[in-house]
Amino acid sequence: MSNQRPDGITPSQTVGPYFKYGLTPNGEYEWNDAFSNNLLTPDTSGERIRVEGKVHDGDGAVIPDCMLEIWQADAQGRFSDPQDQRALPNSSFKGFGRCGTDKSGGYAFDTIKPGVVPDADGKPQAPHILLAVFARGMLLHLYTRIYFDDEAGNAADSTLALVPADRRATLIAKRNAGNVYTFDVHLQGDNETVFFDV
Amino acid sequence: MTLIYPVASNGVHPARLSPAYRSAIKRAPQKPLIPMRHTLSELTGPVYGHETVRANDNDLTIQAKGEPLGERIIVHGHVLDEDGRGVPNTLVELWQANACGRYIHVVDQHPAPLDPNFTGAGRTQSDASGYYKFVTIKPGAYPWGNHHNAWRPAHIHFSVFGHSFVSRLVTQMYFPGDPLFPFDPIFNSVTDAKARARMISSFDLDNTQPEWALCYRFDIVLRGRNATPMETK
Numbered sequence: 256m257s258n259q260r261p262d263g264i265t266p267s268q269t270v271g272p273y274f275k276y277g278l279t280p281n282g283e284y285e286w287n288d289a290f291s292n293n294l295l296t297p298d299t300s301g302e303r304i305r306v307e308g309k310v311h312d313g314d315g316a317v318i319p320d321c322m323l324e325i326w327q328a329d330a331q332g333r334f335s336d337p338q339d340q341r342a343l344p345n346s347s348f349k350g351f352g353r354c355g356t357d358k359s360g361g362y363a364f365d366t367i368k369p370g371v372v373p374d375a376d377g378k379p380q381a382p383h384i385l386l387a388v389f390a391r392g393m394l395l396h397l398y399t400r401i402y403f404d405d406e407a408g409n410a411a412d413s414t415l416a417l418v419p420a421d422r423r424a425t426l427i428a429k430r431n432a433g434n435v436y437t438f439d440v441h442l443q444g445d446n447e448t449v450f451f452d453v
Numbered sequence: 454m455t456l457i458y459p460v461a462s463n464g465v466h467p468a469r470l471s472p473a474y475r476s477a478i479k480r481a482p483q484k485p486l487i488p489m490r491h492t493l494s495e496l497t498g499p500v501y502g503h504e505t506v507r508a509n510d511n512d513l514t515i516q517a518k519g520e521p522l523g524e525r526i527i528v529h530g531h532v533l534d535e536d537g538r539g540v541p542n543t544l545v546e547l548w549q550a551n552a553c554g555r556y557i558h559v560v561d562q563h564p565a566p567l568d569p570n571f572t573g574a575g576r577t578q579s580d581a582s583g584y585y586k587f588v589t590i591k592p593g594a595y596p597w598g599n600h601h602n603a604w605r606p607a608h609i610h611f612s613v614f615g616h617s618f619v620s621r622l623v624t625q626m627y628f629p630g631d632p633l634f635p636f637d638p639i640f641n642s643v644t645d646a647k648a649r650a651r652m653i654s655s656f657d658l659d660n661t662q663p664e665w666a667l668c669y670r671f672d673i674v675l676r677g678r679n680a681t682p683m684e685t686k
Contacts, residue, residue: 260537261674265651266643267466268625269474271610273558277548277574278612284557286574289505289546313479320560326499326618336497338616351499375490385494385618392476394467394642396623397486400494414489422484442480452460452486453495453619 267395272320274389279322279355292354294325294366296347301330301367304434306401309360310388313443317360321390323440325352325364325401327383332370368403374413381408381415388440397450401438402427418449425449455680458491458619462535462676465651467642474638475599491619498617501544501578511577513589521571523552523590527660527668528626531583532613535678539583545673546576546612547587554593554607563595588666594633606633606640615675626671627653 276284295303306325310318327350328334333343335350354362371379384401402409404427409415415423425448428436440448470481514521528547532540550556551573553565571590579585592607608625615621627640634640643649654669661668 261533261535261651261672262647263465263651264462264535264674264676265622265624265672266648267622268610268639268642268652269476270612270623271625273550273556273561274548274610276557276572277610278546280574284572284574286572287507289501289544289576313483316479318480324621326494326497328494334493334497336500338497339493349499372493374492380492380494383494387618387621389623390480392474392478392480393469394471394474394477394639395463395469396621397469397482398619414492417487417489443483447482447484449484450482450486452463452488453458453491 269391269394270322270389270396272391274322275320275355279353281355290351290353292352292362292364294349294352294364298346299329299348299367300346301370302434303365304368304436305363305365306384306428306436306438307361307363308437308439310356310362310390310440311360311442311444315444317356318390318442319356319358319360321356321360321362321388323354323356323362324387324389325366326350326385327366327369328372330367330370332372334372371408376413378413379408381406381412383412386440388442397442398453399440399448399450400426403436404429422449456496456534456616456677457680458495458617458676459678460488465643465645465648471638471642474642495619496617498614498620505544506576506578511575511585511587513571513573513575513587516572517570519570521551521568521590523568525588525666526591527586527588527662527666528609528654528671529584529586529660529668530670530672532579532585532615533583533672533674534616535674535676539579540615540675540677541579541581541583543579543583544576544614545579545585547609548574549589549609550592550595552590552593554595565593565595591628599638604633604636606631606637611673613673613675616677620676622673622675624652624673628669629653629656
């Protein structure tokens with residue numbers, strides 16, 4: 256093992272068109288899935304929700320070979336990671352999910368509405384889910400955030416405040432009947448989703 | 454130890470719009486990405502149980518009834534952070550074409566044979582020192598439709614997590630001396646030659662197994678460095 260400081264990080268390369276059998280086989284290939292798009296466990300507390308939508312390219316066409324990953328806190332605002340050292344009780348909620356898009360560019364995650372997590376200054380952030388987008392044609396994945404249109408905290412959220420007002424709507428999932436939210440992703444074009452340089 | 458993730462480290466990555474890679478043209482954002490300060494959401498990341506990786510998931514040559522065709526190889530190395538420390542217990546996933554350059558994916562219709570004894574998917578978890586190891590078959594080069602007579606250099610796809618959601622990396626490992634390097638727009642989307650070299654494995658004679666398998670070393674360096682380094686000026 257090298258004890259020297261590396262010259263830099265390993266560069267990203269595209270996930271390509273053929274990742275499905277390795278990363279999101281979902282019963283279509285022999286390999287098993289390491290992760291699911293259902294984050295719920297029997298003892299998960301909090302409001303159960305579904306977040307669903309479609310991923311589009313710059314022509315508005317749906318992207319059927321996209322992989323989405325989410326990372327979020329549990330309902331009390333705790334991350335399932337020992338690096339979250341706040342004194343909050345553990346839960347079995349893992350907070351990570353993965354979903355490949357289907358032929359119509361669609362995806363869905365079954366999860367819970369995350370709780371409030373502090374921002375870099377310790378102020379409360381509005382409930383949000385981190386979303387990473389991977390696809391053929393993307394040499395480096397993109398990060399965005401999913402907020403919720405029924406959360407009053409959006410108005411004071413320090414990250415949303417960085418986003419020009421006329422683009423904020425691209426980050427806000429819309430609540431439909433039941434506990435289903437719609438969040439579409441546009442990689443390019445008039446409705447281009449806001450992505451963050453993190 | 455608290456890790457930080459300077460955005461400047463991302464400078465080695467390809468430009469999202471690298472026009473020589475045609476698929477990027479309609480899939481790269483045209484508006485600038487918005488800089489933001491990392492919060493606990495960015496600074497944490499998933500942890501996996503041992504149930505995520507099964508015994509032998511890191512040996513792609515024993516997943517079927519028979520042995521796959523092709524050149525058996527060992528691929529091993531360390532997952533490291535930017536300070537050169539091993540990243541322990543992190544998930545490493547890989548997928549690849551078979552020895553003929555054919556993926557089992559239904560969309561891959563390259564007229565090369567599938568191998569009934571080779572799926573081409575594997576995963577493992579790094580150990581306490583960040584070390585990982587796979588046994589597999591050397592993948593073949595294959596043609597693709599990007600431009601006339603376009604061929605991808607032989608490569609293995611890697612997916613790695615690291616200490617946080619922003620250390621996430623998907624990359625491709627290449628083999629030393631591949632004659633296709635100068636012609637591949639994906640490899641060359643990384644414009645810095647030293648950074649490109651970090652995607653190329655090195656032949657490892659010391660760990661080559663006599664009478665059995667050649668060995669290649671591939672260290673993977675993820676974002677993340679100590680927030681309070683011990684520096685001597």
